[in-house]
Amino acid sequence: MTLDTVKHASDTPEVEQPWAELGLKRDEYDRIREILGRRPTGAELAMYSVMWSEHCSYKSSKVHLKQFGEKAPESDALLVGIGENAGVVDVGQGYAVTFKVESHNHPSYIEPYQGAATGVGGIVRDILAMGARPVAVMDPLRFGAPDHPDTKRVLPGVVAGIGGYGNCLGLPNIGGEVVFDPCYQGNPLVNALCVGVMRHEDIHLAKASGTGNKVILYGARTGGDGIGGVSVLASETFDETGPAKRPAVQVGDPFQEKLLIECTLEVFKENLVVGIQDLGGAGLSCATSELASAGSGGMRIDLDTVPLRDSTLSPEEILMSESQERMCAIVEPDKVDRFLEICEKWDVIATVIGEVTDGDRLEIYWHGEQIVDVPPRTVAHEGPVYHRPYARPEWQDALQADDANRLPRPSSGAELREQVLRLVSSPNQASKAWITDQYDRYVLGNTVLAQPEDSGMIRIDEETGLGVAVATDGNGRYAKLDPYTGAQLALAESYRNVATTGAKPLAVTDCLNFGSPEDPGAMWQFAEACRGLADACQVLGTPVTGGNVSLYNQTGDTAIHPTPVVGVLGVIDDVSRRTPMAFSEEGQLIYLLGDTREELGGSAWSQVIHDHLGGMPPKVDLERERLLAEILISASRDGMIDAAHDLSDGGLIQALTESCLKGGKGARLIVPEELDAFVFLFSESAGRAIVSVPRSEELRFTDMCGVRGLPATRIGVVDGDAIEVQGQFSIPLAELREAHETTIPALLSDGLA
Known part of the structure; x- marks a missing residue:
């Protein structure tokens, strides 16, 4: 294959490119050409396609999600809000807690075990990237009719994947839900939540600052798994036979992730990191563009230095790969040697792949040839914004x-x-004990309450008994009847579940699972649910700290019930009084x-x-x-x-x-x-x-x-x-x-x- 370099792209504007196959619309492709003043290279097209996908850019949901900021209640507890890998709240005594819920719905339908396992792995890395030690996970799940043959295929694999990955990491699974309804047939919802704990001074953010600082990729080698997962799988409506395209689902290795966690916490402890980002959806495309976009300069990457599991991967595939257990850190030059020493100690592969520049471009090279030259914000934070038409369904x-x-x-x-x-x-x-008994609820020894209790509770400080409680809830049947009220009922129940155990509710994370945004009825449900949740958070004084939107949960013309899953975190001064x-x-x-x-x-x-x-x-x-x-x-x-x-x-x-x-x-x-x-x-x-x-x-x-x-x-x-x-x-x-x-x-x- 002839490599499309930046110069070659400038000289050959007439070359046809597979923008539609990568999930882009014609007007989106035209806008990329307008931004660059030329056609994109193959590598640039790959980056824009994954970063402008529904999953990464929130292009159909942004206009409604902004309410969570505009209507956010005043909160003395909120330390980091929407826009980072996860929200962070102050729980007292110098401790901060970070928590977030995300979806891995479509991959879990295609490959239940790995889809669910890598959902857990991904949310754990989001929490780790904030500077926190992950301390617990939870999984709100939705499946089709319990007696349907496909439920019997999907559910055991999902449960085994959650248990297998979480148990190997040594993280207790303290709560969640399991709901059955025929509407989820072919579109199971596999949402994953993680909670992490740190001191206030240990909070880390995803930004690349400091000219000359090095970009270090560390963790697992990059392979061909999960290529295009976010742009193809999570932004596509399934037909009755399943997805039309089946990119490989990511493959997880929990033992590698455990090493990555301990390695990362040690480099944090020694203050070796300026900025950090995990590699999840969109892989290196996401990590490099987001770090550069949030930083103070540009970035240069030598892509051929990325450690590979498969030497035949093209630059585009390396940029789009969603191989698991990888992180990207920004490190000052005089701290690089120590950073690499710690990685070697934990048997974690670490490679300097680039550096922060004094420019304003993300530049990527392949064996000396420039293959990417883009303004990073246009990739990471300035994607399309759609005002999708929405209308109350006739029915x-x-x-x-x-x-x-x-x-x-x-x-x-x-x-x-x-x-x-x-x-x-x-x-x-x-009783869901048959499912939850496959998860370790008490590993680490700090679990105070776990399913089937109203909320899971974890002790944070052994001396004082300080702890946090977390609950997730969402009733798709209520939301189908009235999405505004249904979203408020989800928040109210989760808020009530936390309070029932004796903890004071502080903050919210949400995972908004809906049908196709191209369906005005499904978009109306989404808009109403966002409005309802934002209004209710304002009254209850619980700000939304972050979360996830999962759209295209639809088979043919049949969408799932609108299912806003709401997680609430609360604090309790002494867990012995729960x-x-x-x-x-x-x-x-x-x-x-x-x-x-x-x-x-x-x-x-x-x-x-x-x-x-x-x-x-x-x-x-x-x-x-x-x-x-x-x-x-x-x-x-x-x-x-x-x-x-x-x-x-x-x-x-x-x-x-x-x-x-x-x-x-x-x-x-x-x-x-x-x-x-x-x-x-x-x-x-x-x-x-x-x-x-x-x-x-x-x-x-x-x-x-x-x-x-x-x-x-x-x-x-x-x-x-x-x-x-x-x-x-x-x-x-x-x-x-x-x-x-x-x-x-x-x-x-x-x-x-």
């Missing part, structure tokens, strides 16, 4: 008018009992906090019993969510409650079942006079939680709720070995446990064969 009114509150209801205690058992044994409400979900002491009083209304739209009951989706989702009262959180945090800190569990999918009976089974204690309930038994058990009204209160604390607790204006209704007592609803039914815990714990193994265990 939205009919969907909302199909009110779930009108569905047939149980008319006797026996029917109620039967529907309770059907609910708690349904795939979405059943509140678990399990009822553990007989005789304690069970209180229901919040108001219960007849709200069944998008509910688990309507799905399980009637296979129905319609009506309106539960109403959101963000001020009530704030009040509930304050009560839960105060009660936890002051020892007024022994257990707490938020009410969400499945309503009161689902939460009660989980708290009873976790603690091995039954409960006797009385239906409040103002409610009928059905609404009491199955309503999914937001802003609610159940707590168990020691009798000695009842007066203090109810006085606190009364003074602050939070409804607190005594609904029963922890007692016996059954859940008994007075005047309606009784179900022994053994029968509930059998229903709750056998569903997932029965559906999925044969998928491992």
